[in-house]
Amino acid sequence: MTLPATDDRLDARQLAEAFRQFSEASEALTGAYAGLQTQVGQLTERLSVLMGALPAGVVVLDREGRVMQANRAVKAMFATSLAGVPWEAFCATHLQATETPGEWQLVSGGDTLRVTRVDAPLESGDGHIVLLTDVTEAHRMRLTAERQERLAAMGEMVAGLAHQLRTPLSAALLYTATLVQQEMGPADRERIGNRAIERLRHLEKLIRDMLLFARGEALGREPFAICELVAELAQTLEPVARAKGLAFEPDCNCGVSQVVGDRKAITGALTNLLENAVQATDAGGSIRFDAALDDGLVRFSVTDTGKGIDPALQSRLFEPFFTTRPDGTGLGLAIARGVARAHGGDIGIQSEPGRGTTFTLTLATGG
Numbered sequence: 068m069t070l071p072a073t074d075d076r077l078d079a080r081q082l083a084e085a086f087r088q089f090s091e092a093s094e095a096l097t098g099a100y101a102g103l104q105t106q107v108g109q110l111t112e113r114l115s116v117l118m119g120a121l122p123a124g125v126v127v128l129d130r131e132g133r134v135m136q137a138n139r140a141v142k143a144m145f146a147t148s149l150a151g152v153p154w155e156a157f158c159a160t161h162l163q164a165t166e167t168p169g170e171w172q173l174v175s176g177g178d179t180l181r182v183t184r185v186d187a188p189l190e191s192g193d194g195h196i197v198l199l200t201d202v203t204e205a206h207r208m209r210l211t212a213e214r215q216e217r218l219a220a221m222g223e224m225v226a227g228l229a230h231q232l233r234t235p236l237s238a239a240l241l242y243t244a245t246l247v248q249q250e251m252g253p254a255d256r257e258r259i260g261n262r263a264i265e266r267l268r269h270l271e272k273l274i275r276d277m278l279l280f281a282r283g284e285a286l287g288r289e290p291f292a293i294c295e296l297v298a299e300l301a302q303t304l305e306p307v308a309r310a311k312g313l314a315f316e317p318d319c320n321c322g323v324s325q326v327v328g329d330r331k332a333i334t335g336a337l338t339n340l341l342e343n344a345v346q347a348t349d350a351g352g353s354i355r356f357d358a359a360l361d362d363g364l365v366r367f368s369v370t371d372t373g374k375g376i377d378p379a380l381q382s383r384l385f386e387p388f389f390t391t392r393p394d395g396t397g398l399g400l401a402i403a404r405g406v407a408r409a410h411g412g413d414i415g416i417q418s419e420p421g422r423g424t425t426f427t428l429t430l431a432t433g434g
Contacts, residue, residue: 124182124199128154132194141199144173144180154197158184164327167411168363168431170202181206213408239266290327293365294319296334297358304341304356312350319358326365326432328410333430336403336414340369340426343399347373347424360432364412367428375420384416403428 124141126134126149134149134157141149145161162171165181173180181203188195242263246256301317308315326333344354352372359366376384385404400414407414411431418424 123201124197126154126197126199127194128197129194135194140201144182144199144201167206170206179203235266235270239263239270242266288327289330290325291330292323292325293321293358294323296330296337297356297367300334300337300341301356303338304345307342308345308354311345311348313345313348314353315356316353317356321358321360321365324360324365324432326410326430328430329406332406333410336406336428337367337369339399339403340367340428343426344369344371344373344424347371349373361429363432364429365432367430368425369428370423370425372423375422376416376418376424377420378418381416381418385414 124144125136125138126141127136129135132154134152134154137149149157162173162182162184165172169183171182171184173182180201183200183202185198185200186195187198242259245251245259246263251259297317297319301315305315305317341354341356348354348371354372355368355370357366357368357370385400404414407428407430412429414426414428416424416426
């Protein structure tokens with residue numbers, strides 16, 4: 068009859084030992100948890116200090132895209148609290164795309180800022196972080212540098228410009244002086260008058276192109292359909308090409324896509340490329356005018372079957388006042404490059420003597 072008592076004592080000792088071990092483990096876990104809480108508190112404090120000290124704006128979004136946290140730089144940019152705000156909807160009304168891909172315009176407190184935005188998803192998948200950097204001053208410096216570069220180029224070409232202006236002006240003066248001769252008949256008077264007007268118009272175009280080159284940046288901003296612009300230019304240039312005996316083939320693969328920019332400046336740049344192609348191509352040749360989307364850019368291509376351009380001249384085509392035509396101003400391609408770069412793109416050339424030329428002008432679709 069003593070065995071049950073012995074088993075009871077053993078069970079009691081085992082339970083007591085198990086309880087002791089459990090208590091020790093619980094105390095250890097409690098201590099570890101307290102240590103983790105301390106570390107989390109320290110990390111949170113350091114993160115808050117870091118976010119507050121960063122000059123860039125930091126926005127933390129939850130899984131639904133709502134703002135969980137924003138540092139002081141963000142609050143200063145937007146001049147408002149963003150806690151709980153749906154971020155994408157908020158950006159749609161406060162950030163406006165610019166002509167430079169990745170840069171956005173923000174109006175805050177009467178000031179216009181330019182910012183870049185980078186989104187980084189969290190590895191946990193519970194949201195992501197948005198980094199906003201104020202690049203307003205860098206943008207101003209870039210514009211200033213571009214303007215100084217243009218003005219420097221103009222300064223180097225002053226002598227050439229004086230000659231460009233003097234030639235048509237002298238011709239116009241000569242023609243108008245001839246008009247005062249009493250013995251001149253009506254037919255001769257009309258012919259001389261037309262020549263004077265032609266020289267004056269050339270002079271006006273030269274001055275206008277010079278001013279466009281000096282200004283350099285696109286002024287207006289409006290959205291417009293790419294294919295509508297192609298159709299408009301085709302309607303203007305096709306009769307000119309046909310009159311010279313050229314086939315004109317326009318094509319646009321952009322659907323209903325739009326581009327944001329200075330429509331007048333873009334139209335002028337493309338018109339210049341098309342007119343150059345018409346002048347460079349002999350009767351019986353052809354001109355293709357294509358537009359297509361390419362990774363955030365719209366790519367306009369003007370291809371002719373003309374005599375091509377010597378490689379030695381290709382690198383100089385975009386220099387201000389450089390021209391291979393006796394009646395050219397030498398500013399058309401320089402202006403076209405300025406328009407393209409002001410819209411986040413550029414212009415390039417592919418040409419081989421005897422096998423035609425292709426000019427490609429790109430623009431950022433966001434402006």
